Amino acid sequence: MAGHSKWKNIQKRKNAQDAKRGKIFMKLAKEIYVAARGGGPDPETNASLRLAIDKAKGANMPNDNIDRAIKKAAGNQDGSHYEEITYEGYGPSGVAVMVKCLTDNKNRTATNVRTAFSKNGGSLGETGCVSYMFNRKGYIAIEREELETDEDEFMLEVIDIGADELETSDELFELYTEPEQFEEIKKELENRGYQPATAEITMVPETYAEIDEPVQEKIEKLVDALEDDDDVQEVYTNVH
DSSP, X not given: OOTTHHHHHHHHHHHHHHHTHHHHHHHHHHHHHHHHHHHOSOTTTOHHHHHHHHHHHHTTOOHHHHHHHHHHHHHTTTOOOOEEEEEEXXXXXXXXXXXXXXXXXXXXXXXXXXXXXXXXXXXXXXXTTTGGGEEEEEEEEEEGGGOSSOHHHHHHHHHHHTOSEEEEOSSXXXXXXXXXXXXXXXXXXXXXXXXXXXXXEEEEESSOBOOOHHHHHHHHHHHHHHHTSTTEEEEEEXXX
């Protein structure tokens, strides 16, 4: 389905995060804040908050930052209200792009996203223009060196716990799940002693666009410009 490009993209994103960790922590805090505001400050009873906290910990966000965002949401100390908006458009060579945002100013965000597209060879489209090309999936990556069992035995375990799909490489195992089963499968893997390198709900393309290296570089420049915006939480494309 997604091939190992998913892992490469995550690694690339993590490397970029290292260079701008403060901005990343701010975005993660916003996500935690919104989840806590929407479903309460207790991660035991708020699945969205659990996912946001796991994501923050995966980015090595300090616990103090996480607790501060939750307490801020519980007290609504600054009266902030964020709205989730997804923009859709096309990058160079017609590549599909989805941009997930959390914003307290829709006009500002729309202007910034449109500018990022237009300055980097893309165009903002209408709602629904590319989302039909993606499926919402749970994604769990486990590095091969973490496994104490052999590949065949692990594949049987994956089938047993109900994952939809397993892809393998020399580096790792990549599992895809239905979003509704993601938490249950992740927890079961952890109970069996497997520690995911990455675990998240994401958008997975049904098919990938075949592009050459110059276009790939242009797409990366567009994605970097979008991710540099404080209101942008995630960017998804259908390129390898």
